[in-house]
Amino acid sequence: MNCPSCNNKLQTVEITGVKVQACVGSCGGLWFEWSAIKKLKERNPAAGAELLHVERVEGVHTFRDVQHPCPHCIRSLLYRHCFSRQFRYEIDQCAKCAGFWVDVGSLAHLPLKSPTPAEQETATAYFKNLFEENLNPEYLSHPDTQEAAQTIHHIFRFLTPAEYLRLLPGGGVG
Ligand SMILES: [Zn+2]
Ligand SMILES: [Zn+2]
Secondary structure, eight states: OBOTTTOOBOEEEEETTEEEEEOTTBTOOEEEOHHHHHHHTTSOTTTTGGGGGSOBOTTOOOOOSSOOBOTTTSSSBEEEEEEOTTTOOEEEEETTTOOEEEEOGGGGGSOSSOOOHHHHHHHHHHHIIIIIIISOTTTOOSHHHHHHHHHHHHHHHHHSOGGGGGGSGGGGOO
């Protein structure tokens, strides 16, 4: 299975029984099969935080402005739920297999522990951009999009390090 963003070979990383395909040593993106998403919803918040720090290489050429093929289905394209140039994240989903492609962008640059006030501010601005500007339920009119926004929240609840959880909308609960 190859990375839809930079074409590197994805590696399986298992964390608390959840298998994720990670683009290790290249762009650091993460592929969640639908079965993995169902599992991570049952895990404790922050259980997957180590996934933010899979080895990434800066400056890897990623194809941000084109549609990516699904790494699982290959022939179907991922559609983009949201992205940010400022925070460099991108979240896509396959309409066929329902898997999610998540490049967390600048969230991966924050330390897992003991963030400085400036780093906490960055995390606050990041989550505000993602959940209030891009995925605000008030602006998402379609039920499918609202459901996807909830799933994205679950993914971030799993990935966000414990010390940042209170900055996540809903405090990482739910
Ligand atoms: Zn990659
Ligand atoms: Zn697919």
